[in-house]
Amino acid sequence: MRVSVCVFILLLIASGLKAEDGSGLWLRNNFASPVNVVGSHKSTIFNVAKQELLNNWQGKENATINLLVKKDKRIIGDGFLLSSDKIQANTDLGILYGVFELLRQQQTHQTVSEKVYNPSYELRLLNHWDNLNSSVERGYAGKSIFWRTGENGLVVTENDKRIWTEYARANASIGINGAAINNVNASPDILRPDRLERVKAIADILRTYGLKLYISINFSSPKIVGGLSDSDPLNPEVINWWKEKVKEIYTLIPDFGGFLVKANSEGQPGPQDYGRTHVDGANMLADAVKPYGGIIMWRAFVYSSEEDDRAKQAYAEFVPFDGQFRENVIVQVKNGPIDFQPREPFNPLFGAMKKTAIMPELQITQEYFGHSTHLVYLAPMWEEFFHSDTHQEGTGSTVARCTDGSIFKHRTAIAGVANTGTDTNWCGHHFAQANWYAYGRMAWNNQLTSDQIADEWIKLTFNPETNVRVALPEDWSVNFLKPIKQVMLESYEASVNYMMPLGFHHIFQASHHYGPGPWWERDGVRKDWTMPYYHNADTIGVGFNRTITGSNAVAQYHEPLKSIYGNLETCPEEFLLWFHHVPWNHKMKNGNTLWDEICYRYDSGVKQVRQFQVVWDKAQPYVDAGRFDAVQRRLRTHAHDAQIWKDACLLYFQEFSRKPIPFDIERPIHNLDEIKKNDMDRP
Amino acid sequence: MRVSVCVFILLLIASGLKAEDGSGLWLRNNFASPVNVVGSHKSTIFNVAKQELLNNWQGKENATINLLVKKDKRIIGDGFLLSSDKIQANTDLGILYGVFELLRQQQTHQTVSEKVYNPSYELRLLNHWDNLNSSVERGYAGKSIFWRTGENGLVVTENDKRIWTEYARANASIGINGAAINNVNASPDILRPDRLERVKAIADILRTYGLKLYISINFSSPKIVGGLSDSDPLNPEVINWWKEKVKEIYTLIPDFGGFLVKANSEGQPGPQDYGRTHVDGANMLADAVKPYGGIIMWRAFVYSSEEDDRAKQAYAEFVPFDGQFRENVIVQVKNGPIDFQPREPFNPLFGAMKKTAIMPELQITQEYFGHSTHLVYLAPMWEEFFHSDTHQEGTGSTVARCTDGSIFKHRTAIAGVANTGTDTNWCGHHFAQANWYAYGRMAWNNQLTSDQIADEWIKLTFNPETNVRVALPEDWSVNFLKPIKQVMLESYEASVNYMMPLGFHHIFQASHHYGPGPWWERDGVRKDWTMPYYHNADTIGVGFNRTITGSNAVAQYHEPLKSIYGNLETCPEEFLLWFHHVPWNHKMKNGNTLWDEICYRYDSGVKQVRQFQVVWDKAQPYVDAGRFDAVQRRLRTHAHDAQIWKDACLLYFQEFSRKPIPFDIERPIHNLDEIKKNDMDRP
The missing domain is CATH 3.90.1330.10 (Alpha-glucuronidase, C-terminal domain)
Structure with missing residues (x-):
């Protein structure tokens, strides 16, 4: 042990680089030049944006930057217009995102040129599968950052606040604007007053960086928490219970985002327990949150043990309901028809439900990718997913275009199952941070390439020179950036x-x-x-065999995919054993x-x-x-x-x-x- | 499991070869042609020899073979003269060895030509580190074949006899003529009457194939078993106790071989416990067995914790005694100065004790070679050892010549620590059988090459055609014999x-x-x-550092080795870190x-x-x-x-x-x- 420590110290000296623990994520900058920031708006977010600029400016000394909240037709939602001396946005949050984009461009040695940056999805969420007992389902980076156990587990400490603030800032820096902070396999307890107090405290902090808070609910809450005789969504008492509960929540958290629901899936309760449908359940909740601007994210991850092919079931169950959901219901669909496997064809629900808001659910945490032990950069998988052509509205009906409002005009949203925990470096594996980063970047812009995102992330995360006005060392780019990026880009296919x-x-x-x-x-x-x-x-x-001689799951795909996938000779080899x-x-x-x-x-x-x-x-x-x-x-x-x-x-x-x-x-x-x-x- | 078995059976059918369990060792022949065997001698061994010929003859049908016990100056000890129609020997055992050689030549497709075969060593022993509780120290092939536990553990069963017979036959087939059947870390109990009864039963069976039986004794036996006040080798009561015990043994086993002794080594008792020397201890025992023709094998594997370099201690302790041991004492010396390591220089005692019978101890069981898990063919190591030039009597004073009577005229002997156990295939690893085989072959002829022995062994052990009059299939030689032999020959260096x-x-x-x-x-x-x-x-x-600036162990080697080993520039690289x-x-x-x-x-x-x-x-x-x-x-x-x-x-x-x-x-x-x-x- 003595020797190990000794060697460690020597290596340290040898590399000349200060040992890092990864806690700073891609926000390691600790250098700033003076800058004049012009513009003001009386909001926390605006001030946060201003402060970020002052703390991290690395452009020309004493340059002047204008922050301007002013509507512009070219700017959508929380998008912004960025130029070398100005950030313009519709909202204060747009200003904050513009600041982070500007700083990112400085830190990655790009030349800032005038350009509008608009988000692909209105809602860009993380889903945390964090249990109230502080464990994290499919979490490989320690305990929950939201939930602690022990006698004072619900007391909000300064450390809690610090972590939540760092968490919110990291998310804002990549455009994430919402988080569901408890497991979709939800404990009904989340709706008890003492837990809601803690939820409020978290929401108060997330809000400072523009994140809305969502919670996952257990469909049996009226019975379990409320003491009602059942949780039937058509039971007036149940409907009322939810209305009252929603009111209680919005009283605490006026900008509460809404509910995420896993119902009638893998043993979770749901409307089918009472002979009702997913529509009955989702719409009842949607009506309850509607007055406050809330939404319901209703997961389509359902499969029963009786059906012949699990891959077909979400489609079979949900497509008949197309058009029956309230406009503030979004059906949340995993990228593939099974379950976050190393490689799946896209879920045929994408593009197939034309009258329903559909949001993709990606998994950032590496449940099926070697947990936090394997180095797997997931962006190439997501890129493949976004670019998959559903053909539902003609050639070019990619999953991206089917979900981001390009083709269907519904609410747009996307969710990523988070990989964060109490580990010092947040994600267990230092390179797992790249998946959090990439998810955020792609949620903001689903046309970004995994190459470009890796390039950014490596520069932000490993650049040995935090004063970016010193040019990136040439040997660093050749001997580190390039080969490490190659590793990242290859790592997904390697793990497949x-x-x-x-x-x-x-x-x-x-x-x-x-x-x-x-x-x-x-x-x-x-x-x-x-x-x-x-x-x-x-x-x-x-x-x-998912062809016509087998389960015929291929029939859920739009032509020509049905024929291509269904034929052994034309089926892409990466899906060969999936379909044949x-x-x-x-x-x-x-x-x-x-x-x-x-x-x-x-x-x-x-x-x-x-x-x-x-x-x-x-x-x-x-x-x-x-x-x-x-x-x-x-x-x-x-x-x-x-x-x-x-x-x-x-x-x-x-x-x-x-x-x-x-x-x-x-x-x-x-x-x-x-x-x-x-x-x-x-x- | 179902599938595994199924595949196994299919593989069986595919290869067309009957599944073998290795129990037949290199004696798998089950085919014989008629042959006329001429010659008779009224002895068990002679009859065994004759029967082996009748059971296994694969030469010309109805050929005639003369077995002739008749002294010939060219034939030494249990050697023999072999020609295509005659085996001549000084002793009945020589005839048996001749028969096995003839059958081996048939089974390996050699042409028998007239030649004298003499053994390199008079005594060719196996040492079994078998404990009386049935465990085997450094054994990796099951339990002891000699010692069983349980209520009837000492009862000699038919199964015991069968195993001992097969064991004796296998040894005789490769020229081994003695076995010490209990651990050198010896339980004093071996000398108790009930154990000696079992020893006698074993000896009775080994004798039929010409093996003498030896036992390892605990130097404290007089005190522990005899109830004397001490075990001082100069104490007349102790001397007398040993004389009586020896007499008891020889009454049971008239051709008993003698004792193997590990004294004052690794916690074992010995003469030094009473201020006496190795000479005092060994000679006292030698005197006791002398009247019956017995010998004492006294191990030189000694080292205390006080000395500066373990590698020097056997030499330092024993060389001063040179010339003081009785002629029926043989000092048994491990091949290297430490302990059966993957590669050691030869032990400097070889050639240095000129007035003392010195026998090499090799380790067949793979204590330091991956037990019975690694495939390591040890013959190349032993070949290297035998050919090591000690320079003690001029260039060419190889270890082989220093120990086999070529240079020094003492009794000659060699011991190998056995790798046998109750496993079906005797040795755990099928290829570990090759080490038993090679040891026997080299003990008989220390000039045999590891290549030649491997060639023989593979043909005997894996030849798919047990009727050798069918020529060896050409593809078998090319695709099996040659590459597998290469593996065996390379395996020692690989493990180093x-x-x-x-x-x-x-x-x-x-x-x-x-x-x-x-x-x-x-x-x-x-x-x-x-x-x-x-x-x-x-x-x-x-x-x-074993040079003059370090422990100076190099000084124990005769020039020019002392200089060669002592100089970093000339030291063979395979011993670099041994000496420097x-x-x-x-x-x-x-x-x-x-x-x-x-x-x-x-x-x-x-x-x-x-x-x-x-x-x-x-x-x-x-x-x-x-x-x-x-x-x-x-x-x-x-x-x-x-x-x-x-x-x-x-x-x-x-x-x-x-x-x-x-x-x-x-x-x-x-x-x-x-x-x-x-x-x-x-x-």
């Missing part, structure tokens, strides 16, 4: 390769979703919660058999992660020792566990394919039965 | 590479000696039982720095094992499914654990070298603290 290439999905181990478990099943567990349900491996082949049960000997486009290609894909994923390690190790002179060491450690485990994924999947599927692993591939170094015995979770 | 290259030694974890543990030390544990004692890593460099504390920047012969070379060596070891996996997987069509699967499994763990060795050692020593691991080397995938936490033993 070593986990679930070619359309494999949901072959995780048990419920922690970390390690591989294509074999996983248990007596008494519903079929669609076991893994063979998803891969259907047998001696003939592997994959889920494919013979092991099937010839792939590159000439390999399916079996060999599966082997090569898993192997290439492992090799990619090993290459990431080399890149990171070479980058050591350009990173402070604290973050270098932390990332290096995680990359080791990442490579180690990628190998387990490869070994497990190849050895397991080999039992069906009965074919040798190509001999130019490194052999498995684990035995299948030993992997199976070891419940491979990582904190 | 991934465990202890360049003269590293004794950096194992804790006391199980499986995993890496260069950091291992404990409060209160004597220095020479901790690992930093052996590597002395610091910021300057690494290695044990070498700066990390030291330039190696290939131009690498020491640090880089260490990294490359560890890495190449891992790569070698990975290559072994490929070779084995490719060999699948030529191996029965039972053994294919068992070896494949172990190779996976082997590769996995080789990687842990590499990661642990590189990360640990990097804390001292403070240099990067060369970037063309695959990065560690384990974190050092996690390896340290995990006590990495393998069954």
Whole structure:
């Protein structure tokens, strides 16, 4: 231990960089030049904006910047017009976003030119799956930043306020304007007065940076909290209870955003418990919040164990309701039809519900991407998602255009399941911060590329020179920025390769979703919660037949996708096993058999992660020792566990394919039965 | 599980080879042609020899073979003269050995030509570190084949007899003629009458194949078993007690071989407890067994915690006694000066004690070679050892010639610490059988090459065609024999590479000696039982300075070795860190720095094992499914654990070298603290 510490200190000295703990996120700037800020408006947000500029200005010394709140047709919502000496916006919040954009451009060494920046979505939310007991479902970065336990767990401390303020500022800096602060698997307790007091305290702080607060509610709250005999949405007592509860909330939080609801899904209560529909439930709540300007985000993540194909159920259940939801209801739809898998085709609900506001739900926390242990930059996945063409209103009806108001004129919104926690660096893995950052940036502008966002993020997060008026060192750009960006951009495809290439999905181990478990099943567990349900491996082949000869899920896609996906010859190979049960000997486009290609894909994923390690190790002179060491450690485990994924999947599927692993591939170094015995979770 | 079994059966059918369990060792032949055996002698051994010929003859049908016991000056000891139609020997046992040689030549498709075969050593022993409680110290193949526990543990069963017979036959087939059947860390109980009854039963069976039985004794037996007041070797009562005990043993076992003694070593009692010397102890026992033709094997494996360098102590303690031991005492010396490390220079005692019978002790069981998990063929190490030139009587005074009677005219003997146990395949790893085989073959002829022995062993053990009159399939030779032999020949150097290259030694974890543990030390544990004692890593460099500026252990070697080893520039690089504390920047012969070379060596070891996996997987069509699967499994763990060795050692020593691991080397995938936490033993 003595030696380790010693080496650590030496590395520190060697790199000449102050050890960092990642707590500053992409907002590490600690240098400012004098600047004259002109303009005033009597609002907290405006003042915050002004102060940010004064604290962080890195442009020309004593330059003058005008902050101007003035309507302009070109500016939409909280957008802004930015030029080198002026920020103009419709709202004070637009000014704040303009300030952050200006500072970002300074810190990333861009030349500021006049341009209007408008948000793609009106509501850009984080969903926190934080439980009131302070745990975070699918959280890998410590405890909840909102909820503490213990005797004084509900007392709002100075530390709470500090964290919430930093949290709000970080979100505002990337355009996020709302947060649902408790788990969608919601405890009814959130609606009890003492919890609402704490909610109010959080809202008071988030508001200073323009974030609205939302809460997830449990549909049985009237019965559980209110003591009513049921929670039937058509029961006048229930309707009234909600009205009163909403009033109570708005009294505390006048700008309260609304409710997020997971109903009749995975055991959660909902209107169907009383023979009512999703529409009945959502509209009743919508009516309750309507007078205050609130909204209801109603999740479409539903599937029952009786149906033949889980992938079809959200579509089947919701499309018939199109046009029946209140205008302040937004149906929240996960990007893919199953559940945040490494790679899914887009959910066919996008573009299909033309008379309903539909908002995408993305998952920032890496439930299915190696938690906070693997380095996986998710922006390329989201980019792929946004650019997916639904063809619902002709060619070019991308998911982005179907959801951001370009095609359908409804409310627009987007949600990301947060990856934040009480860890010093907020996200567990230093590089997981990039996913929070990228989500915010894409929620603001769904046409940003993952490359551009990575470039920004690396510069903001790792630039060794916080005084940006000193030019970025050339060797830093060549030896750090470029290779690290390459790692980030490749990391998503790498993780698909070593986990679930070619359309494999949901072959995780048990419920922690970390390690591989294509074999996983248990007596008494519903079929669609076991893994063979998803891969259907047998001696003939592997994959889920969703064509017309199978579940016919392809029929939920608009032509020509239905035909393209439904035909083995035209189906994109990245979705092959998603839509088809494919013979092991099937010839792939590159000439390999399916079996060999599966082997090569898993192997290439492992090799990619090993290459990431080399890149990171070479980058050591350009990173402070604290973050270098932390990332290096995680990359080791990442490579180690990628190998387990490869070994497990190849050895397991080999039992069906009965074919040798190509001999130019490194052999498995684990035995299948030993992997199976070891419940491979990582904190 | 269902699928696994199914695949297994299919593989079986695919390969067309009957699944084998390895129980037949290298004696798998189950085919015989008629043969006329001429010659008779009224002895069990002669009849056994005859029967072996009848049961296993694979030469010309109805050929005639003469077995002739007749002295011939060219034939020494139990040697024999072999020609295509005759076996002549001085003794019946010589005939048996001749029969096994003839059958081996048939089964390995050699042409039998007239030649005399004489043994290099008169006594060719196995030492079993079997405890009376049925456990085996450093045994990795089940329980003891000699000792059982339980209520009827001492009852000799038919199964006991069957195992002992198979054991004796296997040994005779490779020329082994003696076995010490209990641990050198000896329980005094071995000398109690009930245990001696079982010893007699074992001896009765071993005798049928020409093996003499020896036992290890505890020097305190007179006190513990005999109830005397002490065990002082000069105490007349003690002397008398031993005489009576020896008489009792010889009454039971008239051809009893003698005692093996570990005295005043690692806590075992010995003559020094009473102020006497090794000579006093050994000679007293020698006098007791002398009348019956018995011998005493007195181990020189001694070291105390006070001395400065453990490597020097056996030499320092024993050389002064040269010439003082009785002629029926043989001093048993481990091949290296420390303890069966992956690579040691030869023990300087060899050739230095000119007036004393010295026998080498080799370790067949893989205490320091990955137990029965790693595939390590040890013959290349022993070959290196035998050919080491001590220079004690001029150039060419190899260890072989110093111990086999070529130079010094004393009794000659050799011992190997056995790797046998109750596992179905005797040795745990199928390839560990090769080490038992090779030991026997080299004990018979210390000039055999490891290549030749591997060739024989593979043909005997894996030849798919047991009727040898069918020629060996050409593709089998090309695709199995050749690559598998290459794996075996490379495996020793590979394990040195991934465990202890360049003269590293004794950096194992804790006391199980499986995993890496260069950091291992404990409060209160004597220095020479901790690992930093052996590597002395610091910021300057690494290695044990045994030159004149250090412990001066080099002075125990005869010139020119003393000078060669003592000089950093001339010291063979494989012993560099054994003899020198070498700066990390030291330039190696290939131009690498020491640090880089260490990294490359560890890495190449891992790569070698990975290559072994490929070779084995490719060999699948030529191996029965039972053994294919068992070896494949172990190779996976082997590769996995080789990687842990590499990661642990590189990360640990990097804390001292403070240099990067060369970037063309695959990065560690384990974190050092996690390896340290995990006590990495393998069954």
